Amino acid sequence: MAGYNTIRGLRVKYLSADPAGAEDGQVWYNSTTGNLRVDGILGTASWASSGNMSVARAHIGGAGSESSGLAFGGEGAPTGNTNSTEEYNGSAWTGGGNYPSQDESIMACGLTESTTLAFGGINNASPGSRQATSVLYNGTAWTATNSLPTAKRAGQGFGVSTAAVCMGGDSSPSAGGNTVEEWDGTNWAAVPNAPFTKGNMGGGTGTLTAGLVFGGDAPSNTATTYEYDGTNWTAGGSMGTARNTVNGFGGPAGQTASICAGGDAPPVTAATELYNGTSWTGTASLATARSGSANGIGVNTTAGVQAGGYTGSYTVATEEFTGAATVIKNITTS
Numbered sequence: 001m002a003g004y005n006t007i008r009g010l011r012v013k014y015l016s017a018d019p020a021g022a023e024d025g026q027v028w029y030n031s032t033t034g035n036l037r038v039d040g041i042l043g044t045a046s047w048a049s050s051g052n053m054s055v056a057r058a059h060i061g062g063a064g065s066e067s068s069g070l071a072f073g074g075e076g077a078p079t080g081n082t083n084s085t086e087e088y089n090g091s092a093w094t095g096g097g098n099y100p101s102q103d104e105s106i107m108a109c110g111l112t113e114s115t116t117l118a119f120g121g122i123n124n125a126s127p128g129s130r131q132a133t134s135v136l137y138n139g140t141a142w143t144a145t146n147s148l149p150t151a152k153r154a155g156q157g158f159g160v161s162t163a164a165v166c167m168g169g170d171s172s173p174s175a176g177g178n179t180v181e182e183w184d185g186t187n188w189a190a191v192p193n194a195p196f197t198k199g200n201m202g203g204g205t206g207t208l209t210a211g212l213v214f215g216g217d218a219p220s221n222t223a224t225t226y227e228y229d230g231t232n233w234t235a236g237g238s239m240g241t242a243r244n245t246v247n248g249f250g251g252p253a254g255q256t257a258s259i260c261a262g263g264d265a266p267p268v269t270a271a272t273e274l275y276n277g278t279s280w281t282g283t284a285s286l287a288t289a290r291s292g293s294a295n296g297i298g299v300n301t302t303a304g305v306q307a308g309g310y311t312g313s314y315t316v317a318t319e320e321f322t323g324a325a326t327v328i329k330n331i332t333t334s
Contacts (some may be wrong), residue, residue, distance in 0.1 A: 012036075018328055027331070036331040045284040047272075047319045051092040053307055055084045056314035059154075059201065059245065061099075061106030062294030063116040066090060066303040066320060070113035070137060071294035073121060075104040076314050081124040085137070087113050088297070088305060093318070097141040103131055105201060107157035109164045111251065111299050114139030117161040117183065120169060122153040130171060134188060136161060149190045150179055154245075156204030156213040157296070158254065159183070163208040165228065168198035168216065176200070176218045182208060194233050196226060201295060203248015206255040212275070214239060214260055215246045221265065225275065227255055237279035241271045245291040247306050249298030250275075257301045259283075259321065264291040268311060272321070274301060287319055 013019075013028040022028075022039035030037050057074030064070045069088035076082050081104050085096035096113070099106075103121035110116035116137040123129045132151040135142045148166060155169025155177065162185035168177045176199035181188045202216025209230035216222060221244050225236035243263030250258030256277035263269055270286035290309035298304025302323040309315055 022328065037328055038331050039328050043324050045272075045324045046322050047284055047286050047306070048322070049287065050305070050318040050320045052316040052318060053086055053093050054095065054316065055082055055086070055308075056316045057082055057084075057104075057308050058292030058310035058314055059104040060292065060294040060308050061108045061118050061121070062247075062296045062307070063108045063110035063118070064088070064113040064297055065111060065251075065299045066297065066305050068112040068114070069294070069297040069305050069307070070096070070110070070116050071297070071307050072096075072099045072118065072137075073103045073106045074308065075124075075292075085142075087139075088307070088318075093307075096139075097137070100133065100135055100142050100144070101131070103133070105154040107155050107166055107169065107204075108296060109157045109159045109204070110137075110161050113137065115161045117145075117164055118142075119148055119157065119166055119183075119188075120152045120155060134183075146187045148188050149181055152177060152179070154199055154201045156198060156202050156216065158204035158206050158211045158213070159208045160252070161185075165204070165208055165211055167194060167204065167213055167228075168202070170199045176216070194226070196224070196233070198222070200244040201246065201292065202244065203246050203258065203260050203295065205248055205250035205258045205296075207252050210255040212236070212250070212255045212258055214248060214258070214275070215243050215263060217244045225280070236277075237275070239273050239280045240282060241265055241269060241273070243269060243271075243291075247293045247295050247297075247304075247309075249296050249304040250301055251299030253300065259298065259301050259304055259323075261304075261306055261321070262286055262290045262293060262309065274323075283323070284321070288315075288317060290315065
């Protein structure tokens with residue numbers, strides 16, 4: 001084992017404990033254990049096929065995790081919009097309680113399928129009818145809550161079922177919007193508008209006080225990213241691929257760790273990117289390029305779900321994401 005005196009230098013820190021939030025490739029000497037340590041990547045990220053959905057559709061509402069996911073509503077053929085709800089257990093989809101109406105481009109958030117808050121959307125029973133609906137799913141059925149102040153579709157939702165944000169979306173046929181509403185577990189309230197516009201289902205992750213929105217259109221496709229602290233919006237690093245109708249996931253830590261997968265660039269893309277709180281980098285691409293899949297199924301960047309969407313036709317295919325894991329190891333020499 002190399003001693004500290006043989007490897008010390010300006011770039012190797014001498015620490016009494018492993019640092020919190022170590023970065024990939026960071027090296028340090030742990031004086032308590034007497035070990036030279038490194039934070040590194042274990043394995044590579046990948047997408048793999050999983051169980052198909054029952055209903056082929058796109059522009060799908062989504063929430064939950066890779067082992068407790070929910071997909072609902074959406075646009076399909078030949079019947080138009082659907083109110084079908086499906087629950088995912090990590091390998092297969094089963095039917096759940098029908099969504100209250102046949103809407104698509106619904107925004108949502110929630111960490112499990114039984115704690116999902118869904119809001120907004122557009123209904124094809126009344127062409128062009130944007131919705132202010134807000135509903136909660138308890139694992140069996142949907143229950144109405146107090147409505148959004150503004151009827152809209154295809155914005156960005158993030159947070160949890162008791163504290164959420166609805167940003168952007170369109171409240172008229174013109175693309176994009178900058179309105180912001182916050183949910184306190186009982187009511188939605190309008191707060192100051194964002195200093196930018198976003199529509200057409202960009203990604204939204206994080207919490208009410210540490211949120212992230214990315215992609216969408218404004219009104220043309222955008223790669224921009226913005227961070228929210230509960231009051232103010234700040235620009236983050238831009239994605240490598242400008243696109244709308246993406247699948248974004250990352251859960252509560254989304255402001256510093258999010259995934260953006262697929263979308264319409266155009267054409268539809270398989271590109272997947274990882275956000276680290278500062279910048280986006282490419283990671284494993286989807287097996288099948290698609291847009292409008294169930295948005296937001298995944299609570300971290302190590303596991304998520306891409307379900308349904310549009311590949312050139314409506315699809316039932318599901319892919320699961322496995323991210324590269326970060327581990328801390330001792331460095332040994334011989």
